[in-house]
Amino acid sequence: MKQLVLVGGGHSHAIALKMYYDNPIKNVKITLINEVKNTPYSGMLPAHIAGYYNFYQTHINLEKLAQKTNSNLIIDQVIDINPTQQKVYCLSGNTIKYDLLSIDIGSTPDDSQIKGAKEYAIRAKPVPILLEKWEAIINDLNNNPNQNITLNIIGGGAGGVELALNMHKRLTDIVTAKQVNINIINRGQVLLNSHNIRASKLFNNLLDKKDINIILETEIVEICPDKVITKKGKIIKGDYTFLVTNASPASWLKNTGLSIDKKGFILVKNTLQTLSHDNILATGDIATIKDNPSPKAGVFAVRQGKPLYNNWRLLLEGKNLNSYYPQSFYLSLIGTGDKKAVAVWGNFTYKSSLFWYLKDYIDKKFMEQFSS
Ligand SMILES: Cc1cc2nc3c(=O)[nH]c(=O)nc-3n(C[C@H](O)[C@H](O)[C@H](O)COP(=O)(O)OP(=O)(O)OC[C@H]3O[C@@H](n4cnc5c(N)ncnc54)[C@H](O)[C@@H]3O)c2cc1C
Structure with a gap:
């Protein structure tokens, strides 16, 4: 049985775990390590602050996701990784061994x-x-x-x-x-x-x-x-x-021996594997795709969930991985606190209550997949 360890319960990991639930991979045991039981969904965070959504509408329950996927959930903070010994170290003193490691810890x-x-x-x-x-x-x-x-x-x-x-x-x-x-x-x-x-x-x-x-x-x-x-x-x-x-990366990463860029973000290939270690993948804010860097935004972390899951599977099956290319243009829907939103797409910018309802629909649909 291979040990797949997920560090951080960010957007990509939540999506990839959901895909794993729908389509399990054989002979793998997943362990997810996250600081908290409920991981926030960034798209709804400002409207939660405004009072439009409650806590549970805007957070993914990782405990539930772990139960559904028969994964171990460890509530802890990862403070170091040793790629040579294939070990992850937690603040509590806990050490976890992995065969395949996936990192999605966001930024601050x-x-x-x-x-x-x-x-x-x-x-x-x-x-x-x-x-x-x-x-x-x-x-x-x-x-x-x-x-x-x-x-x-x-x-x-x-x-x-x-x-x-x-x-x-x-x-x-x-x-x-x-x-x-x-x-x-x-x-x-x-x-x-x-x-x-x-x-x-x-x-x-x-x-x-x-x-x-x-x-x-x-x-x-x-x-x-x-x-x-x-x-x-x-x-x-x-x-x-x-x-x-x-956005800035966790400072402990620079001592791990993982490939990082000048700012300290993990450098990955288009396969989402780190440049330094083929059995370590990284996605979301913490990762920078060397040949196709994209803004540090939740939309990219979400989009990377599917290719990440596919590449976990391919790696564990010993097959060649697929490449992921982020889109150059993406739709930003920015809430304005008055049940309206501004849509920004390339050179297009428009404010309307319609965009708020569109955003509300997209965000609720996103969260719905984790509620059942
Ligand atoms: C106010 C605000 C509003 C935003 N609004 C939008 C928006 O509308 N649309 C958009 O696209 N982007 C938005 N963003 C950006 C968005 O929040 C990030 O791009 C997105 O959250 C990145 O997702 P991620 O999966 O990389 O990590 P995150 O969503 O940050 O998840 C990382 C998870 O890992 C956990 N973690 C972190 N470190 C460790 C550790 N050492 N050990 C264990 N667990 C750890 C965290 O607790 C967290 O649960 C917004 C950002 C801010 C600050």
Whole structure:
């Protein structure tokens, strides 16, 4: 019996496990190691923060998935891998041996250049900590609805902007808009710089209408409990600071001997195998396909689930693997916190409630496959 060990219960692993359930592979025992029992689905996270969906609608129950697939689920944090000995090391001291290893651990916002970030910032990931802190903020506001609240959100990409609009919605359900002050602080010249310029302008207008401040070309170098400090020494006051900066990889990976790129992400071939070890595959945010790198977005992690499952099977059967090529254009549906969404596809950008219903339909359909 071959041991297939899955590190991280991210989007690709959830899909691949579901495919394994529908079509089991012979002579393999799967062990899934994840930090938490319920893994978040990124597409619905901002709307969960806004209060539109509850926790269970937006999280995949890995325990249920493991039971269905007769896999072992270990709730633990992987802290090291030894590819020579084919072992995975966990924070609890547990060591797990593998024949085939698959890694899908996602990423966290980059805080390496910001003093005080580890102590005082609320990072968009890990999601369980973000949600715990967000609920504490909401409870505090519910208990003291006369107070004003100021949020600093560092990072003006799609994640930061979507979070700002959805947080604004939830906060203004409790207190008046005048009591809510949100600053989006972005290092670049425009918001959503990986989308088209129309999307950037449209979100500028949307944020303006809600009196959310957009602070561009501003780099934060320090976070304190009640303020952030810019590179030019300017102080921006705030009660809470959220970090939604570029994706960064787990730091322990660099000591494993796995092939990594300059930023520390795992370098893989189009077969999703690491460049360094054929019996180790990686997908989602943590992986960078050497010849076809794609943005660190959940849509790619989801798309990689099927080729990942197929290549587990082919590897275990000793056959040649298939190559996966990410699409160059993909549809972004970005929720605006008011039951509307902006669709961005290449140069096309449009806001409509229809796109919210489309997004809601796609996301619920995605989650439905894990509910039965
Ligand atoms: C606010 C926000 C909104 C976003 N909205 C969208 C969106 O609408 N659409 C979109 O395409 N993308 C979106 N993204 C990006 C998206 O979240 C990521 O691209 C996506 O989650 C990556 O999926 P993944 O499978 O790589 O990892 P993840 O979904 O992050 O899953 C990784 C899992 O591994 C676990 N894990 C991590 N480290 C370890 C470890 N050492 N040991 C054990 N387990 C571990 C984690 O607990 C987690 O359950 C958003 C991101 C943010 C921050």
